[in-house]
Amino acid sequence: MSQQTNHVLPRDVTESDFQAAIARFRELLGAENVLVENDQLVPYTKIMMPGDVARNTPSAALTATSVEQVQGVVRICNEYGIPVWTVSTGNNFGYGSAAPGQRGQVVLDLKKMNRILHIDPELCTALVEPGVTYQQLYDYIEENNLPLMLSFSAPSAIAGPLGNTMDRGVGYTPYGEHFLMQCGMELVLANGEIYRTGMGGVKGDNAWQVFKWGYGPTLDGMFTQANYGICTKLGFWLMPKPPVSKPFEIKFEDDTDIADIVEFIRPLRIAQVIPNAVVIAGVIWEAATCNTRRAQYTTEPGATPDHILKQIQKDKNLGAWNVYACLYGTPEQVEVNWNIVQGALKQLGKGRLVSADEAAGTEPFDYRSKLMTGVPNLQEFGLYNWRGGGGSMWFAPVSQARGSECDKQYALAKQILNKHGLDYVGEFIVGWRDMHHVIDVLYDRTDDDERARAEACFGELLDEFEQRGYAVYRVNTQFQDRVAQSYGTTKRRVEHAIKRALDPNNILAPGKSGIDLANDFVL
Amino acid sequence: MDPKRRFLLKGMLASGAGSALLGGAGLAQAALDLDGRAPVPLVLLTACADVEASFGAGVWAALPRGGALSVLHGEGAGLLAEVTPLLGGGRKLRLVGMVDDATGELLVAQARRQGARMRWLGLHAADRRESRHSVVNGQGGQSALLALGEQLRQSSAGFALKSEQPFSRARDLSLAGLQNGALSADWAVHLGHALAAPGAPVDAAILPAAGARLQGRFVSFVIEV
Ligand SMILES: Cc1cc2nc3c(=O)[nH]c(=O)nc-3n(C[C@H](O)[C@H](O)[C@H](O)COP(=O)(O)OP(=O)(O)OC[C@H]3O[C@@H](n4cnc5c(N)ncnc54)[C@H](O)[C@@H]3O)c2cc1C
Numbered sequence: 001m002s003q004q005t006n007h008v009l010p011r012d013v014t015e016s017d018f019q020a021a022i023a024r025f026r027e028l029l030g031a032e033n034v035l036v037e038n039d040q041l042v043p044y045t046k047i048m049m050p051g052d053v054a055r056n057t058p059s060a061a062l063t064a065t066s067v068e069q070v071q072g073v074v075r076i077c078n079e080y081g082i083p084v085w086t087v088s089t090g091n092n093f094g095y096g097s098a099a100p101g102q103r104g105q106v107v108l109d110l111k112k113m114n115r116i117l118h119i120d121p122e123l124c125t126a127l128v129e130p131g132v133t134y135q136q137l138y139d140y141i142e143e144n145n146l147p148l149m150l151s152f153s154a155p156s157a158i159a160g161p162l163g164n165t166m167d168r169g170v171g172y173t174p175y176g177e178h179f180l181m182q183c184g185m186e187l188v189l190a191n192g193e194i195y196r197t198g199m200g201g202v203k204g205d206n207a208w209q210v211f212k213w214g215y216g217p218t219l220d221g222m223f224t225q226a227n228y229g230i231c232t233k234l235g236f237w238l239m240p241k242p243p244v245s246k247p248f249e250i251k252f253e254d255d256t257d258i259a260d261i262v263e264f265i266r267p268l269r270i271a272q273v274i275p276n277a278v279v280i281a282g283v284i285w286e287a288a289t290c291n292t293r294r295a296q297y298t299t300e301p302g303a304t305p306d307h308i309l310k311q312i313q314k315d316k317n318l319g320a321w322n323v324y325a326c327l328y329g330t331p332e333q334v335e336v337n338w339n340i341v342q343g344a345l346k347q348l349g350k351g352r353l354v355s356a357d358e359a360a361g362t363e364p365f366d367y368r369s370k371l372m373t374g375v376p377n378l379q380e381f382g383l384y385n386w387r388g389g390g391g392s393m394w395f396a397p398v399s400q401a402r403g404s405e406c407d408k409q410y411a412l413a414k415q416i417l418n419k420h421g422l423d424y425v426g427e428f429i430v431g432w433r434d435m436h437h438v439i440d441v442l443y444d445r446t447d448d449d450e451r452a453r454a455e456a457c458f459g460e461l462l463d464e465f466e467q468r469g470y471a472v473y474r475v476n477t478q479f480q481d482r483v484a485q486s487y488g489t490t491k492r493r494v495e496h497a498i499k500r501a502l503d504p505n506n507i508l509a510p511g512k513s514g515i516d517l518a519n520d521f522v523l
Numbered sequence: 524m525d526p527k528r529r530f531l532l533k534g535m536l537a538s539g540a541g542s543a544l545l546g547g548a549g550l551a552q553a554a555l556d557l558d559g560r561a562p563v564p565l566v567l568l569t570a571c572a573d574v575e576a577s578f579g580a581g582v583w584a585a586l587p588r589g590g591a592l593s594v595l596h597g598e599g600a601g602l603l604a605e606v607t608p609l610l611g612g613g614r615k616l617r618l619v620g621m622v623d624d625a626t627g628e629l630l631v632a633q634a635r636r637q638g639a640r641m642r643w644l645g646l647h648a649a650d651r652r653e654s655r656h657s658v659v660n661g662q663g664g665q666s667a668l669l670a671l672g673e674q675l676r677q678s679s680a681g682f683a684l685k686s687e688q689p690f691s692r693a694r695d696l697s698l699a700g701l702q703n704g705a706l707s708a709d710w711a712v713h714l715g716h717a718l719a720a721p722g723a724p725v726d727a728a729i730l731p732a733a734g735a736r737l738q739g740r741f742v743s744f745v746i747e748v
Contacts, residue, residue: 046659
């Protein structure tokens with residue numbers, strides 16, 4: 001049995017209560033599923049945020065293997081007032097990874113609950129446990145020759161649908177808005193009860209994964225990016241595998257093209273001519289994901305000068321903006337839509353169309369194609385080698401899918417990042433009507449000065465964007481309380497009232513999305 | 524950053540205060556690692572030829588006479604695919620390596636997934652001006668920290684060495700050498716040796732000198748299953 005070798009305690013929990021709780025966890029889960037030694041916990045501290053590691057260091061990590069065990073964990077947490085931070089596959093890079101949101105929280109790692117409970121190839125639905133990865137699903141679909149296609153986040157091979165959907169993540173196929181495709185959740189509530197959303201509460205019903213709404217209030221959304229329950233099963237819809245998928249790219253030469261690109265894409269996207277979550281990637285994103293490192297061009301500190309970016313663009317045959325999209329369907333459907341896209345592009349009068357035949361075997365086209373056609377890969381991790389040093393925070397403001405908005409956001413973000421000596425490493429993901437403007441704030445954690453600049457930069461990005469009416473859709477755990485403020489006091493009051501009603505002991509992930517009963521504002 | 528958790532102690536190692544940094548228990552633990560257990564098969568992971576020639580040379584030098592070592596090169600998904608079955612294979616194993624940031628991130632995630640122990644986790648940056656090292660300490664990592672600090676202090680280059688100690692009540696440690704100038708890859712040789720043979724004295728005389736400079740950003744680690 002491992003002995004506790006760390007001195008970390010959960011907030012407001014005495015040493016003796018903590019030890020008593022650990023003893024109970026061991027009884028419930030078996031000693032091998034209760035990690036309290038430093039060496040076992042180090043992997044839960046690998047954060048990419050600028051704050052000290054100590055802020056997000058757990059006191060322990062637990063692994064559960066069944067819903068009953070999760071219920072047991074919650075009961076023990078209530079008894080001793082232990083805050084518990086749940087991760088599923090735990091690969092929330094750039095948003096807090098597998099580290100708890102606050103120092104001392106116990107991580108509940110559900111990686112071992114990894115059964116694919118059900119896949120229905122006719123209704124195209126799935127029901128999975130938290131530890132299931134996209135790669136596991138992909139392998140299952142391939143091995144069983146099922147006519148289905150997955151949608152996933154870029155760290156697809158190691159990430160999973162449950163965790164990604166609970167954090168309202170996105171993918172790159174027509175099913176890319178993952179929460180939209182979610183259908184039925186099972187949750188362990190703070191009091192240990194099991195709650196199923198949608199049709200899940202009806203005994204003997206088999207429509208849980210096909211009809212979202214059930215009867216009365218539909219609460220699924222309330223449990224995402226939240227701390228009101230621990231999700232132990234997730235249902236979601238899968239796209240039928242199309243007979244033909246036609247990924248393509250359009251390269252645009254100039255920074256200033258962004259507004260025109262968005263105006264060109266929007267009507268095609270809304271009308272579902274291009275049905276997938278289209279990406280418009282900036283030049284550094286592209287360079288990094290074809291294995292280019294900044295140091296190959298300059299070792300000077302600070303933002304990479306524009307003339308170097310132009311050189312990289314030329315050397316690597318990239319656009320200043322690179323659009324990735326895909327058409328799906330029968331050969332006839334794809335041909336019709338392809339003609340429409342080509343016609344619209346002709347009208348636009350700029351942009352270089354690159355087909356899969358031309359780009360086959362080259363990065364970043366290859367991994368983009370895979371993301372749009374449901375083949376897991378890890379190529380996008382090249383971003384972490386652009387500057388290196390292990391610092392990364394996603395700044396992800398939302399906007400309308402309008403050229404003028406994207407233009408404004410791009411200029412503002414670049415100006416603020418460059419002012420702090422950092423690069424604009426960004427892409428726009430085109431939703432049905434919105435844009436997720438995703439910027440990776442990359443910096444070197446070994447450099448105290450750069451770390452401080454990154455922290456200041458992120459704060460300024462949030463402030464300046466908020467002043468212009470923009471906010472992010474998701475954020476790392478260091479800034480979660482700050483972002484909650486952007487959304488207004490009434491929303492926070494409602495969220496805290498729900499928290500008080502469902503989790504009066506404040507044991508489930510206090511601090512998630514700024515919801516924490518220890519917060520000092522008045523309800 | 525929380526300034527309260529950090530204090531700058533220039534020349535701490537030089538003044539002999541290194542023992543305070545290491546602590547008696549740390550030494551004992553490290554020695555146990557070396558002597559008290561049956562030898563665990565060692566696997567060396569390196570990202571590129573420069574790392575192999577420096578960090579890797581240190582690891583090789585730490586092997587007992589006739590000791591065996593498996594070596595894996597590469598990065599990203601390819602390396603991860605090779606490491607995953609090793610971590611999950613049910614055999615005792617110590618993986619020692621220095622890789623690029625992307626690969627490092629993937630390996631730490633995999634270590635967590637497999638329930639492995641991380642005895643050491645370091646971030647390193649080296650360029651023409653200086654080298655910077657940021658370490659998150661597990662147990663038994665202190666001796667490697669001391670070896671790295673000692674080597675950096677003796678080198679004629681600028682450096683910053685920081686050790687975050689999130690699990691302890693002790694404050695974080697920060698050492699700095701203010702020189703500026705040419706940088707050899709010797710720190711990586713020493714680090715490789717210290718991580719492969721925790722607690723063993725690092726005798727500079729028997730270590731190969733790294734021929735080339737080592738520039739870039741790296742993640743060093745010791746993972747045990
Ligand atoms: C190179 C790169 C590219 C990326 N691209 C994308 C992308 O395209 N799209 C995207 O969305 N993200 C992206 N990410 C961010 C992130 O890595 C992914 O979103 C990833 O899917 C999240 O990790 P996970 O799936 O392992 O979920 P987890 O880490 O398991 O969960 C994420 C969060 O959800 C909550 N949660 C998890 N499980 C539960 C539960 N059972 N009950 C209640 N709450 C729970 C927790 O707050 C947890 O922190 C990218 C990261 C990198 C490094």
